[in-house]
Amino acid sequence: MLIKNxxxxxxGKNLSDGKAQIIDATGKHLTAGIIDEHSHIATASVNEGGQNSSAEVSIEDVIDNEDIGIYRNLAGGVTSIQILHGSANPIGGRSAIIKLKWGESADNLIYNDSPKFIKFALGENVKQTRYSNGVRFPQTRMGVEQVYIDYFTRAKEYDALKKSGKPYRKDVEMDVLAEILNKERFISCHSYVQSEINMLMKVAEQFDFNINTFTHILEGYKVADKMVEHGVGGSTFSDWWAYKYEVNDAIPYNAAIMHNAGVTVAINSDDPEMSRRLNQEAAKSIKYGGISEEEAWKFVTLNPAKLLHIDNRVGSIKVGKDADVVLWTDHPMSIYAKAEKTIIEGVTYFDLERDTMLRSEIKKEKNELINQMLKAKNKGLKTQTY
Structure with a gap:
């Protein structure tokens, strides 16, 4: 493979370019970079939950380009992620789709001409089941449905007034919701229970738009046929279950069942630790559901790219696409595989050999500091750390 600009x-074979750096990958595996559809790394602010809609806020404004999670994800072969607002309210904030260009500014991480996304949420989180002092509307699942109906009714009226040419008061929150009605912004919705999944699809159809992605979607296997009919994708966990009441019916065959029904399926992390091992999470779909290796690998590469509408740029190794690739030491879905090099747009942002060298230097520096502290202590000096 030849990478340029x-x-x-x-x-193909026998490629050459006089100035190209040559990386010998003999006996190794080269894949497209992993894409995490649902992440919360690189930001410390994820929930603006004081009201039932916070469409006016954006994760792009609070990206932390120094979060070590970026580097750790690179070490796991991840090259792109969607950073989502939290699930505290039915209508959350706007997403950020970024490339993990460790060491660059926050602005340089964000995709150019990024597709517009927003986080919605259903279930226990938004009706505040787990909060003893919750007083914000809604408190029930029927209240959650009414939030969507009320807000989209307002957004429809606002958009009509805006388009009429008559004077109107600008409202960023309504502008964002109007983008959804005009099919200019996509929804990633936190979801678990089949009744709520059906509810939101019906509300969307009532206002003539589609939900883009149900994330988590652990009861997706119950409504996969309806998801196909609606045209919504599913970004799920591989085998999480029973960590709260509404997850009791989750099964590890969920991804395979949705895939076989015709749903575009991705496996996401929603966790800074698991995101480093999404290659292994994809492999679980081979065990649970008999998915082929190629299709299982798409669950963490091409399919999330499709769900994020960036598959024309990333998600597979194809001429003309961005050079976001990973060189693996072993079969990428093996528990023994390590990302040897993680490359984004032709630049190596993680190198295993360099990482090993840096670890050795850090260990040496740590030992030197400890020895200095011990010498000071033996002399009766203070060694308190701050």
């Missing part, structure tokens, strides 16, 4: 320009 951040793009894949040739794939």
């Amino acid at each position: 951040g793009k894949i320009v040739k794939i």
